[in-house]
Amino acid sequence: MHSVGKVALVTGAGQGIGRGIALRLARDGADLVIVDLNPEKMEAVAKEARALGRRATTFVADVSDRAQVHAAVDHAVHTLGGLDIMVNNAGIAQVQPLLDVTPEEVERIFRINVQGVLWGIQAAAATFKKLGRKGKIINASSIAGHDGFALLGVYSATKFAVRALTQAAAKELAADGITVNAYCPGVVGTDMWVEIDKRMAAVTGAPVGATYKKYVEGIALGRAETPDDVAGLVSFLASPDADYMTGQAPLIDGGLVYR
Template sequence: MELENRVAIVTGAAAGIGRAIVDRLARAGARLALVDRDAEGLARLAAALEGRRVDVLPLVADVAREEEMATAIREARTRFGQLDMVVNNAGVGVEKPLLDHDLDDFRRIFAVNLFGLFVALREAARIMIADGTRGAIVNVASVAGLRGSVGRAAYGPSKAAVINLTQVAAVELAPRGIRVNAVAPGPIATAMVQVMHRPETRAAWLRQVPQGRYGEPDDVAAAVVYLLGDGARFVTGHVLVVDGGFAAAGMLYDIAATAAAGSPADGRKGERGS
């Protein structure tokens, strides 16, 4: 198994994308410290993993509280005797007009998405350097951090900051043998989007994602596990979009279906278009 006996800590592990990452890491043979503020969800997940004989340490903590997050990282190191991988996945968002945002939206969202992530990254890197571990860290950003999307005045900048922090950390920690990468998911079918996405949001995503669908949590988990593994040993400071083609897209329509329905088939007519 690719990650046999390596130790990973995953934040926001109890649901959605975090849970899918945990599942893939468990199948790859990793030992797992799981952080979530949802004590019940975490206990259920830990029990299910123990049933599969996965070595697991559930840690109830709010990543936005500096001491709780730092303590969780140190507890994971103490319990397993090493720390090889960190997945900073916990995140929160809101979708509403910029004019309706207030500073508390920014404070709440940045506290989890950026400040909590920074504390975990810094504490883990300190431990990895002290232990001489060639570690790997993956931060869960978002395409909202790459593009200006409607309704994301606080969430988008928090994820843009995650992307830049990933790059800064990657260059500073590369000489110490630690890799830092990010994934930037597009719309993924989780509880978060059930709350955050209104019907208009859903329709816009389905129009603007070339694959015409929401992704599954496991689509993101597969990318995270790739970035954590040895196959990505020369990859650091990278942002891997997992978005069904959204970030690559410009003008979109189904040209094959349109041509089949009888539109002019002379491709040269299109050469003058822009």
């Protein structure tokens, strides 16, 4: 319960990893601001958080729009009285050989995966400073932020970019007592991986399910990752135990990429 009395905002919290992170932070004692595009999914997560005895509010925002991200953070302050933990989790995948990528595809994924994180860093940092709080900013990178993966080249580029933003923000915000870290999941059994697998099958001719299976077979711990596995690391990064850690992007992938 090391986040008791804290307010945490999680983007992309309606499903998958974001939902897992939001509910873990709620179990840790934090009140939640659930940000996503789908009101029904968000409300379901809010209900689960309230059942744990937490306050929870939802806010519809597209993270690629700077004004909407700032509005979501303002909503946290007005509704729950502050902000302590900002998890910039929202992101999309994209499977495409590099030689086939279109300008529109590049623009869309960078707007969501990179600019979305940047706007979250800006909005959270401005609010932490205004409130005089030593907040924590936690960003979604990936194993693809440490290794460039075939057919996920542009996605990998966005996740490398998140590591760069995390390092630079950590240096710029340290004097304000704000820490900035990232988490790097591996192969998590969520809707995103269902999509990746389908697209890989279409591009490579492999049967549906085969790519996912191949990646999972490469994991040392012998199983696919769950959102709860990722949430455990985010819980640590959000806690006082991580107060002396900043600018880092640890891998949590069951043993797939090694650094």
